[in-house]
Amino acid sequence: xxxxxxxxxxxxxxxxxxxxxxxxxxxxxxxxxxxxxxxxxxxxxxxxxxxxxxxxxxxxxxxxxxxxxxxxxxxxxxxxxxxxxxxxxxxxxxxxxxxxxxxxxxxxxxxxxxxxxxxxxxxxxxxxxxxxxxxxxxxxxxxxxxxxxxxxxxxxxxxxxxxxxxxxxxxxxxxxxxxxxxxxxxxxxxxxxxxxxxxxxxxxxxxxxxxxxxxxxxxxxxxxxxxxxxxxxxxxxxxxxxxxxxxxxxxxxxxxxxxxxxxxxxxxxxxxxxxxxxxxxxxxxxxxxxxxxxxxxxxxxxxxxxxxxxxxxxxxxxxxxxxxxxxxxxxxxxxxxxxxxxxxxxxxxxxxxxxxxxxxxxxxxxxxxxxxxxxxxxxxxxxxxxxxxxxxxxxxxxxxxxxxxxxxxxxxxxxxxxxxxxxxxxxxxxxxxxxxxxxxxxx
Numbered sequence: 001x002x003x004x005x006x007x008x009x010x011x012x013x014x015x016x017x018x019x020x021x022x023x024x025x026x027x028x029x030x031x032x033x034x035x036x037x038x039x040x041x042x043x044x045x046x047x048x049x050x051x052x053x054x055x056x057x058x059x060x061x062x063x064x065x066x067x068x069x070x071x072x073x074x075x076x077x078x079x080x081x082x083x084x085x086x087x088x089x090x091x092x093x094x095x096x097x098x099x100x101x102x103x104x105x106x107x108x109x110x111x112x113x114x115x116x117x118x119x120x121x122x123x124x125x126x127x128x129x130x131x132x133x134x135x136x137x138x139x140x141x142x143x144x145x146x147x148x149x150x151x152x153x154x155x156x157x158x159x160x161x162x163x164x165x166x167x168x169x170x171x172x173x174x175x176x177x178x179x180x181x182x183x184x185x186x187x188x189x190x191x192x193x194x195x196x197x198x199x200x201x202x203x204x205x206x207x208x209x210x211x212x213x214x215x216x217x218x219x220x221x222x223x224x225x226x227x228x229x230x231x232x233x234x235x236x237x238x239x240x241x242x243x244x245x246x247x248x249x250x251x252x253x254x255x256x257x258x259x260x261x262x263x264x265x266x267x268x269x270x271x272x273x274x275x276x277x278x279x280x281x282x283x284x285x286x287x288x289x290x291x292x293x294x295x296x297x298x299x300x301x302x303x304x305x306x307x308x309x310x311x312x313x314x315x316x317x318x319x320x321x322x323x324x325x326x327x328x329x330x331x332x333x334x335x336x337x338x339x340x341x342x343x344x345x346x347x348x349x350x351x352x353x354x355x356x357x358x359x360x361x362x363x364x365x366x367x368x369x370x371x372x373x374x375x376x377x378x379x380x381x382x383x384x385x386x387x388x389x390x391x392x393x394x395x396x397x398x399x400x401x402x403x404x405x406x407x408x409x410x411x412x413x414x415x416x417x418x419x420x421x422x423x424x425x426x427x428x429x430x431x432x433x434x435x436x437x438x439x440x441x442x443x
Contacts, residue, residue, distance in 0.1 A: 004135075005128040007309040011103050011112035014051030018111050020058035026113055027062030027099060028141075029134035033127060034097045034117050035068055039148065043089065045073035045081040046101035047186045047244045048211035051111045055101045059113070064148035065141055068097070074155025075209065077186040077245030078102055078114060079342035083164060086120030086339045090160045092152055094118075102186070102244035105221050108214050120339030121318075122311045158190045165194045165345050168337045171352040173199035177235045178351065179251075181226040183219025184208040185243035191344050195239075198348055205229050220247045220330050220343075227255040237354065237361045239347040240330075246310075247330035248343035250350060252362040260330040261292040262365040263350055267332070268301055268324055269367060270353045276323065276336070277301070283316040283325030285309070290406050290423045295368035308410075310341045371405060372427035374434035376420045378441045383411035386418045386441050393440050397422070397433050405430070409437065 004010055010026065012018045031040060042063045046052035056072070063070050071092050073081060078100045083089075085098035098116035106112070115131070117123045123131075142148075154160075178200050182188040188207035195202045205225060206218040218225050220242040230238040230251050238251035250258035264282060271277035281302035284292065288303075296303050304320060306312040310331035317325045317335055326332035331341035338345055354361055380386040390409050398407040405424035412419055420437045424430040 004132045008104065008311070009112050009114035011106065011110060013109050014049070014055060014111035018055065018113070020054055023055045023058035023113060024062035024065070025135050026131070027059040028066040028139065029131045030097055030099070030115055031063050031066035031068045032134055032139055033131045034123070035066070036096055039067060039069045040097065041093065041095040041151070042068045042070045043073055043081055043084040043095050043098045044070055044101070045076040045078070045098070047214065048075050048184075048209045049103070049108055049111055049214055050211045052101050052211065055111055055113070059099050059101060060150070063099070064150070066139070066148065067142040067146050068148045069151045070148060071095070071151050072153045072155055074153075075186055075189070076158060076161065077190060077342070077344065078104070079246050079338055079340050079345065080158070080161045080190070082116045082120040082340040083161065083338060085116045085118070087164070090152070090154055090157060092154070100244065104244050104246065105215055105219070105242040108212060108216065116340070121314060122340060124315070158193070162190055162194045162197060165190070165342075165348060166197045168345065169198055169348050169352045171355045173351050173355050176237070176351055176355060177201045177203075177233065179203045179205060179226060179229045179233055179235045179238040181205050181219055181229070181238065181240040182207045183215050183241050183243050184213040185215065185219065185241065185245060187241040187245035187344060191241060191245065191347070194344050194348060195351070198351070200351060203229065203233050203235065214243045219243065220249045223249060223251060223257055226251050227257070231255045237351065239350075241343040242330070245343045246341045248332065248346040248350070249330040250361060252365065253360060254362060256362065258361060258365045259370070260326055260328045260332060261289045261370070262368055263330070263332060263346065264324065264326045265292055265295050265368045266353055266364045267334070267349060268296065269299060271324060272299065272301065278321055278323035281320065281322055283313050283320070283322050285313060285327050286408055286410070287421070288328050289370050289373065291368045291370045314340065371423040371425065372430045374422045374427070374430035376434045376438040377412070377417045378420060378438050379416055380418050380441065381416065383416065383418055387411055390418070390437055390441055393437055397437060401433070407433065407437070
């Protein structure tokens with residue numbers, strides 16, 4: 001049977017795969033695995049998807065039935081749940097466990113359950129495996145005074161989170177005109193509030209909180225609307241979040257995309273100048289562009305590489321004592337301020353870099369040049385066998401690039417696909433090399 005947990009929690013079509021019964025069981029099992037002592041505290045948040053209300057009720061019931069006390073956070077970004085677990089929310093204390101109900105950038109019918117352990121970090125694979133194992137056996141439930149209680153309902157109260165975000169920047173953003181695409185998701189309230197509190201002049205698009213239009217042609221996975229809005233407003237920059245606001249991508253004043261690698265590069269150099277880039281190193285995944293690696297090498301910054309997934313980036317950061325890491329997709333982890341990737345926090349620090357230097361986003365992002373990239377997905381019956389058959393050809397193709405590009409062939413973590421990625425000096429060369437390898441896989 002396939003593993004229940006994917007690279008970012010349990011995810012699937014709500015009320016079909018991700019049922020309320022499963023949500024109840026997952027919450028109870030998570031409390032049994034991560035809770036300590038009597039009445040452990042659990043924070044529960046969600047994004048605005050319609051199914052979030054159903055699953056939130058189920059998660060609350062499961063946690064209460066397992067003897068935990070709960071604080072309902074309502075519609076908040078995923079990183080708000082992580083921060084609440086680590087530091088507390090409003091007048092409530094830190095907790096043993098946090099549950100976020102969101103399918104991130106996925107379409108509206110999907111939903112997911114993400115778990116945060118003590119300290120606010122995403123729980124490691126081994127803990128997820130133990131939680132999954134607990135689903136197979138019914139645990140004894142408390143009765144009477146042992147049943148959990150809802151300590152507080154903070155739904156609609158986000159000032160504590162906005163204050164925590166804005167307290168991390170000491171630069172006035174006055175004079176910066178920005179457009180924020182909230183992806184019709186969790187950023188719709190806290191994103192604009194945080195940017196305005198820091199002094200920016202903010203225009204907001206895609207801030208519908210009904211949940212029906214979350215990620216629908218907008219946000220970090222669909223930047224066209226933001227590009228048009230930035231140009232129409234004559235803004236200095238645009239920021240795009242995804243449905244649960246743990247990502248941030250950007251658009252410069254000319255409408256050009258600034259991706260997660262470029263944002264990391266800008267922040268890395270800023271922290272390095274301030275003497276706050278721990279060990280002069282950054283953690284990224286294997287998908288980060290070769291141009292990022294070249295730019296960091298030119299500035300004497302070490303790049304530590306991980307598997308795909310922000311949780312693996314964080315694990316490497318913790319193991320190596322790093323302060324900065326992230327993904328090309330827009331997950332950026334500023335560990336001095338947050339226990340996980342936070343899109344609004346990233347946006348604030350990117351704008352602060354612009355304000356403190358007086359430089360445009362395009363100028364700052366030019367520190368790295370993205371190499372053209374081609375990605376081909378090939379459906380295969382056996383991912384590992386296909387990977388072995390292409391290993392030699394991939395090495396030959398990479399050697400032909402003579403250090404001016406790279407080849408990455410990896411199995412998908414969730415689908416029967418082999419992903420072929422090639423970076424090269426030109427798009428034509430990248431496309432040709434990727435298709436050459438993909439053709440060998442198909443054959």
